[in-house]
Amino acid sequence: MTAEEWQIVWFTTWVSALSTLMILPFGLALAWLLARRDWPGKSIVETFVSLPLVMPPVATGLILLQLFGRHGALGKFLHDTLDLDVIFTWRAVLLALGVMSFPLLVRSARVAFEEVNPRLEQIARTLGAGHWRVFCTITVPLAARGIVAGMVLAFARALGEFGATIMIAGNIPGKTSTLSLTIFQDVQLGQDAHAFRLLGISVVLAFAAVWCSELLLCRKTKTL
Amino acid sequence: MSLLLKNISLPLADFSLEAGFEARKRITVLFGPSGAGKTSLLDLIAGLRQARSAFIQLDEHVLTDTARNFTVPAHQRGIGYVPQDLALFPHLSVRQNLLYGSKSAAEDSHSFTFDRVVEILEIQSLITRGVTGLSGGEKQRVALARALLASPRLLLLDEPLASLDAPLKAKIIPYLIRIRDEFHVPMLCVTHDRMEALTLADEIIVLDGGKVLQAGAVLDVFNQPANADVARLVGVETLQPGRITNVNDGLATVKIGGATLTALASGIHEGDVFVCIRGEDVSLQHDVVHATSSVRNRLLARVISLRNEGALVRVELDAGFQLHALITRPACAELALQQGETITALIKAPSVHLVPR
């Protein structure tokens, strides 16, 4: 394993972890709203959240490219006001990973919230706890296993992301090269041995992540 | 404590709940069959549910006034709630459960100190334990303590004895009485069980079909039901105060009015009781006072009135106390009962129910 390879593994791991942390507050908020509240147009929101899960990743990447490109609605704003470019930088990797793994987090967290007995939340309120305190001390702790399982799943998905990433981040060595992108490039260049080494690492990382998720879910069902 | 509920309109599955009453005594029981909307009313008072129209006032504080679009959020009402399923927080220890509401406790709550509540409800040994391993009765006491430690102005209890078996009921009832007497917290209990209502209530409110049928002191309501619906719900024909003078060999001697009855003494000691006798359990016969029979209670009584109720006749008697009997019409004809006539009333000892006061 060369220094370059370690850099790729390190980059992939930390950007996946960061993207998972980044989507956590939004994901939990949305999951809670979907679990506990009803509003007109709720089904449209549900569909939108699920889209990155069902659409081809490159299609999602294309949409992101349009939005965050130099002329896109968000890209133009970021460039003009904050002098911030997203496309072809590590920020694009963060964005692609976040968007693609978001639905997995929301789905897991929503189910976890739905399984919390609303009566417990109500009684907590009668004991003087405001909405935020109830959320932090009752809802989240009781939903914790499901939420963590969702985070692990999101992390694993981020580790393996390819389609959207190559669309908006490209495969810039040292800057946006992830494990998946590098494997793809290695195969194109005929560097199979290198590709297989990275493949091995990918498998180990993904295996560890999914195994943790299964462990957490298993323990949850055992205590029920 | 005064709780005022006016103009309540809560669309439930079948009907609209319209209830208005003032609850002033220390333990008020909301009595009615299942589905009468009692739990919804408690939810409304606690602020956990919205109504189409409602006016709720506790002492001098208005909690809900839909006419002015004003409502105090649930966590600011200071109303304790012990639901039927107790809702103990499974991820917290007993101690953490108990202390959950105490941060928002009022300053002048010297009577609600942790040690005092724990002592009164006898849960010292449970403090360090987790919630899931507790027995039914233990969970009940922890739930009560938790609600108390938030220093509530009013305590709502939803069917507090419903999920307990008879021995356990008998054990919990004293704790509820203690809460009333030691902590002076007004309580609003909801139940469909007559015996529970009798035991706990200072005041009773009869609710059915979303409407208040009658409200008042418990004896008044049970003895003088305002209408046939209340009578049907209340379902006890004879209800009189009495006093146990002697308990011997599993049997109790009860002095009631001018008469003495023998009853079964199931866990009851000497003291004041309510005596409950169902009309169907009273048999009438001519001239049997001196015969040998298994029936322990044979009373000479004078017929006060007769009233037809379908296939039955309700006979009101004076046996030293007001006694009701329900007999079939053919039987009444056979006995040729008349007002003012003397007849023997037969009541088996197990049919004399005693409820501690």
Place this chain on the structure above:
Amino acid sequence: MYFSFLIKRISGVVMAAVLFTAASLHAAEVTVFAAASLTDSLKSIATAYEKQSGDKIVFNFGASSTLARQIEEGAPADIFFSADEAKMDGLEKKALIDKATRQSRLGNVLVVVVPAGSSLEIKSACDLTNAAVKKIALADTKAVPAGVYAKAWLEKQQLWPAIEPKVVPTENVRGALAAVESENVEAGVVYKTDAGISKKVKVAYEVPATDAPKISYPMALVKESKQPEAGKKFLTFLASEEAGQVFRRFSFILLNDR
């Protein structure tokens, strides 16, 4: 009399039918794997060829490195038209092409392009090192010919270390073009022929032949081809003057023009 006329008529119809069937039996489908930069010119040539010969030409355009790799893995190509000799050499070493059919007739010119609305001025290779140029799109310099050529040019100017941090590698040369079109990069290095087909970019600097490496497009018949006869026929057409005129129109250099 009438009878012999009838015979002539019928035999005429039968002949036509036989010839027609023969012709359709011989109508072949030729699969051409070609460098991305050849996309527009080859499509135009193929349209003309199909009318003439009755054969059908099917294209697979992409980075020559990717295409070579696909052929190595057994992809069903009849003809390989690469953007550099190296990829063809690689296949020849593995005996995957028919050596006898190999010929190089096309060249190209490297240019630096900027978005059509850009005010950036590139007067020399050095200008690419300016701070105003934050990102430069190149086809992947490790294997794609356009990228390899561009890197060779910049290395010769001794500017590669300064420019490398700004490089955004794309999968093929058209990807670099698209990046410049979308304005997500400030500049890109592509072929003159690519710049020619896009209205959203303009040529800022044309790399002089003396600075650039020799660009040459070899074509050959793939050995495993299922249509060797039809393939050879198309190769002949590609080397013809008629095809040459189309290539010139798209700004390709014809090597025997020099």
